[in-house]
Amino acid sequence: MCGIVGIVGKSDVNLQLYDGLTLLQHRGQDAAGIVTCDDDRLNQQKATGLVRDVFRARHMERLKGNFGIGHVRYPTAGSSGPALAQPFYVNSPYGIAMAHNGNLTNVHEVVDEIFQQDLRHINTDSDSEVLLNVFAHELHKLHKLQPKAEDIFTAMRAVHKRVRGAYACVALIVGYGIVAFRDPNGIRPLVYGKRETEKGTEYMVASESVALDVLGYTLVRDVAPGEAIYVELDGTVHSEQCSENPSLTPCIFEHVYFARPDSIMDGVSVHKARLRQGEHLADKVLSMRPDHDIDVVIPIPDSARTAGQTVAHRLGVKFREGMVKNRYIGRTFIMPGQKQRKKSVRQKLNAIELEFRGKNVLLVDDSIVRGTTCKQIIQMARDAGAAKVYFASAAPAVKYPNVYGIDMPSANELVAHGRTTEEVCKEIGADWLVYQELEDLVVSSSGGKQKIDRFDCSVFDGNYVTGDVDDEYLNDLHAERNDAAKRKKADVSAL
Ligand SMILES: O=P(O)(O)OC[C@H]1O[C@H](OP(=O)(O)OP(=O)(O)O)[C@H](O)[C@@H]1O
Numbered sequence: 001m002c003g004i005v006g007i008v009g010k011s012d013v014n015l016q017l018y019d020g021l022t023l024l025q026h027r028g029q030d031a032a033g034i035v036t037c038d039d040d041r042l043n044q045q046k047a048t049g050l051v052r053d054v055f056r057a058r059h060m061e062r063l064k065g066n067f068g069i070g071h072v073r074y075p076t077a078g079s080s081g082p083a084l085a086q087p088f089y090v091n092s093p094y095g096i097a098m099a100h101n102g103n104l105t106n107v108h109e110v111v112d113e114i115f116q117q118d119l120r121h122i123n124t125d126s127d128s129e130v131l132l133n134v135f136a137h138e139l140h141k142l143h144k145l146q147p148k149a150e151d152i153f154t155a156m157r158a159v160h161k162r163v164r165g166a167y168a169c170v171a172l173i174v175g176y177g178i179v180a181f182r183d184p185n186g187i188r189p190l191v192y193g194k195r196e197t198e199k200g201t202e203y204m205v206a207s208e209s210v211a212l213d214v215l216g217y218t219l220v221r222d223v224a225p226g227e228a229i230y231v232e233l234d235g236t237v238h239s240e241q242c243s244e245n246p247s248l249t250p251c252i253f254e255h256v257y258f259a260r261p262d263s264i265m266d267g268v269s270v271h272k273a274r275l276r277q278g279e280h281l282a283d284k285v286l287s288m289r290p291d292h293d294i295d296v297v298i299p300i301p302d303s304a305r306t307a308g309q310t311v312a313h314r315l316g317v318k319f320r321e322g323m324v325k326n327r328y329i330g331r332t333f334i335m336p337g338q339k340q341r342k343k344s345v346r347q348k349l350n351a352i353e354l355e356f357r358g359k360n361v362l363l364v365d366d367s368i369v370r371g372t373t374c375k376q377i378i379q380m381a382r383d384a385g386a387a388k389v390y391f392a393s394a395a396p397a398v399k400y401p402n403v404y405g406i407d408m409p410s411a412n413e414l415v416a417h418g419r420t421t422e423e424v425c426k427e428i429g430a431d432w433l434v435y436q437e438l439e440d441l442v443v444s445s446s447g448g449k450q451k452i453d454r455f456d457c458s459v460f461d462g463n464y465v466t467g468d469v470d471d472e473y474l475n476d477l478h479a480e481r482n483d484a485a486k487r488k489k490a491d492v493s494a495l
């Protein structure tokens, strides 16, 4: 789940891009990059690491220009090394840089096609580099010395025909402006906003509205599925639907885990969705255990804090922040290897004993994926003297791989894959385990201003909205990206 940002401003945009990326850091911790354009020169800084480590004062000084784009990366294709940090760049036509959130599902076919038909070389195993080259090729084909909005939209229409999967993107075209676009299913989020300054209106696109809020931009709206929005350097905005069959099916896991609660996505407040998740979860607890003996509800920080509050309220029991989080450790789930994830959970969370001793505690987390977090937390709760440790997940059991920008490539790394709830309960060491019903999760996310008929719930139900993901694809993905395979790749590249 990467984070992307793009700004067409009236003065240097480097600091705004930096701040925007910091606000999206929760979406990707592996690498960060910014590209700005000053007259006809691109300035770039990208590397592995967190935003605060990648950009030094000397880089920021160099990143001159009134328009630019940025990216924070959480890898789902290729390695996590510096060569795959984004934005990517191609020099022809015009000079284009691109930042991508999502994952293409037909990348192998497209790579062959790009080489055989378009005579283009892809130098990394990043799907984002492929996407950039498809866009560049389609724009090049039109052979316009000065591209107009309609040319960009024509290229975009061709891109949607060639690639499949999830892609929320922002591209910078040297000398012209930025283009924001979203795949025909709108799987990954993308919003745009504007702000007035003395020098005129500035425009910003970002993965999440929180970045607009904090930088003083007003949210205009979401980029629609299949739509492209082109902002020229003078601030002229063009938009067009470029897909033949757009249909909004956003990824529901954004509401469960990825997004910040203060973001609004496709009209849905993530905070509200999580509050509703907690209510539904409590109702399920009450229906299964009307005479429950829970003394206290303790959320697992950070992501379960919101749902935990409504679980406790609905159950009529105390809510206590009994787990303290070390704010200097990043998100563990999006770390690249299991060893690092395991170690980080203990470094990150610690129990306040007096909230546990002698009590029947209900631990609430947003989800259980590999089981890394809950296993250790349950043990911590026991070590802190809890009498009974119950566990509630605000999402249903995660049983299937994700192919749209979340690095869950292997079913057998998921603790609930092929296991019943009772078996998972035993595996994680809880006294009782309850999962949210998928129907209730969907209802929790559907309450926004615009009615969303369908979500991508593939990690819960195995239905992939792009319709092209079959067993063969999933087997290849597993072989390429399971933890052991990634470790092997990393060892080789370290030689
Ligand atoms: O079952 P697992 O594989 O452990 O994955 C699920 C856990 O990982 C995430 O937390 P994370 O630490 O990444 O981020 P957070 O601080 O936002 O909760 C998520 O919130 C769960 O706690």
Ligand SMILES: NC(=O)CC[C@H](N)C(=O)O
Binding pocket: 001, 002, 073, 074, 075, 076, 077, 078, 084, 100, 101, 102, 103, 104, 126, 127, 128, 405, 406
């Ligand atoms: N999580 C994402 O959005 C990843 C983007 C892209 N597939 C990459 O691996 O860099």
Ligand SMILES: [Mg+2]
Binding pocket: 300, 301, 302, 303, 304, 365, 366, 373
């Ligand atoms: Mg968590």
